[in-house]
Amino acid sequence: MREGPALKLKYNLLMLFLLMLCLHESNCNPSEYQQDQGSALSESSIEPILPAASPSVEPQPFLPSLAPSPLTPFTNKSVPRLSGLCKLNFSAAESMISITSVDCLANFAPYLANVMCCPQLQATIEVLLGQTSKETGFLALDGTLAKHCLSDVEQILASRGASDDLQHLCSIHPSKLTEASCPIRDVKDFESSVDSSKLLMACEKIDLVNECCTQRCQNAISEAAKKIALSGYGVSSMDGAHNINEQGSRIDDCESIVRRWLALKLELSTSKKVLRGISNCKLNQDCPLTFPDIHHVSTNCGSKANNVTACCISVDKYVSHLQKQSFTTNLQALNCASSLGVKLQKANITKNLYNVCHVSLKDFSLQESGCLLPSLPSDATFDLSSGISFVCDLNDNIAAPWPSTNQLPGSSCNKTTKLPALPAAASGQSGPHGKWPAFTLLFTALLALATLI
Structure with missing residues (x-):
């Protein structure tokens, strides 16, 4: 796609997010978000508008809304074109x-x-x-x-x-x-x-x-x-x-x-x-993510590399590729962390990169703001007022476990296996908690789409 249309689409996606945010707030004038459009286009990078996380406050599970209902016709139904030959009930x-x-x-x-x-x-x-x-x-x-x-x-x-x-x-x-x-x-x-x-x-x-x-x-x-x-x-x-x-x-x-x-x-x-x-x-027994080649990480983090900053930049870039793939459950994230750790160890990286570079379990799931799903079965839900949503487990500020040996950890059913405290099970609350979390997933998805164009 040419640069002009791509830039325009990125801008439209940003405006869509801001408009959705505006509609979600009770005392909001949509015209406020139409101001300074020129300055918005002139910025080469846009920082995500997310609240600062407070380490002293334990995050709570929430239902991130994929899209508010006023702007998305989820209730519209088309007539399916069926074969007329299937006898399923x-x-x-x-x-x-x-x-x-x-x-x-x-x-x-x-x-x-x-x-x-x-x-x-x-x-x-x-x-x-x-x-x-x-x-x-x-x-x-x-x-x-x-x-x-x-x-x-x-x-x-x-x-x-x-x-x-x-x-x-x-x-x-x-x-x-x-x-x-x-x-x-x-x-x-x-x-x-x-x-x-x-x-x-x-x-x-x-x-x-x-x-x-x-x-x-x-x-x-x-x-x-x-x-x-x-x-x-x-x-x-x-x-x-x-x-x-x-x-x-x-x-x-x-x-x-x-x-x-x-x-x-x-x-x-x-x-x-x-x-x-x-x-x-x-x-929950496997890791669904595909791991790219770890050459750059092994080069910058190997035994002969002494620049911690360069190492962690490589780790951060590597993890960012994982975050674009799929949502994972908390147990899947543990498996993914172990699988990547073993892969890095086989590349002769002996130091605990998860600890050095502050890699947590949420880094193995879609969106940087963190959304691990509970390990128990869950479904997305639709509500006329809040749109599409599902339960996230946000008690996920837990350091990813670095494998102690070149083997994957035993089953979580093995009571002798010492795993870090798992993210608490989602409470199943019925609505978004606060005005920002409800848009975290949507905002990330819009940015991800814009970067692919």
Whole structure:
């Protein structure tokens, strides 16, 4: 893009932010923000208008508003263009579809994909298949119908404001709606092959706080999946490395069938709780960020480098790339800090760069002002007065832990593993706290967009 239009767009984005801020304040005259427009354009850099953080005051969780409702037509709905061939019972999962459309809001879906949008989309599809099996008797679609139905799901969500590229964003293909390599798709065959009462007992009252460690429901799902994966196959036929890999893939596909069966048997709210809870257990085990090459950091921070200022500038620039990728949960941030620490140690950096350069957990999540999401399942919400918002965990001024050895830390379930005090769980308060935090995410997003042009 040419410099003139780019500068104009950056200016318009800034004016949009100021206007939104103006509308958010109770005693505000919008004309005040129209003054001195020339001086605004003449500035080569604009400092973020954020309040100074007080170290003596413990930050509180808040709901950062992605956009105030007066300026964004979130309530507008278009008519989806459906295939007319899909027989999924969309009305049975209406509430799930509504939540997904907000979690996957078009402009912010890429930043919420890992922690919110894609887990909710996957759960919605599994609930749709489970609920539809009440009428069809099958927990999977054939390939042709799967293609039409996945397209219809995406069309329905897009008509409600969600991204129209969810298949690519969440790596969900039509095969995800079939039985894939799992040998069972019929509800009756499934129930005759597994201990369904044991499975229900393990998952109908899932404990979200302890499930990731006890794996009570997850183990029950795995056990059922293994039984149906091996149905019709002799044990001897599964010998060999190739067949072992094939067996692992088949078990994964059968776990999807098990989750759909749970969505058939459990109440809708319980199904969502179970499916999202299991999903969060898995996503909290890994770091979703992609680490760029660390050459500049290793050069400026290695054993032969003595300039602390140059070192920390390199670290700051490196971390700034991470902050543009995705929101992370507090546990993911711990994993990311450990992964990067190991990477740096392997580059012969022995000093604790997190301590020297004051790197904290919030530096591993989108936006410099800090927004780690709670480790428990959460969703974005829509309100006519405040717009789109979600709960952030701002008790995150915790130094990132530098690995003591060249190994990733043990599971957080290991009680002997000493981790730093984790950010406190969000309190679930129902509105923005103060006039500045409500716009922190929006302002950062506008600046990020401007820098990409």
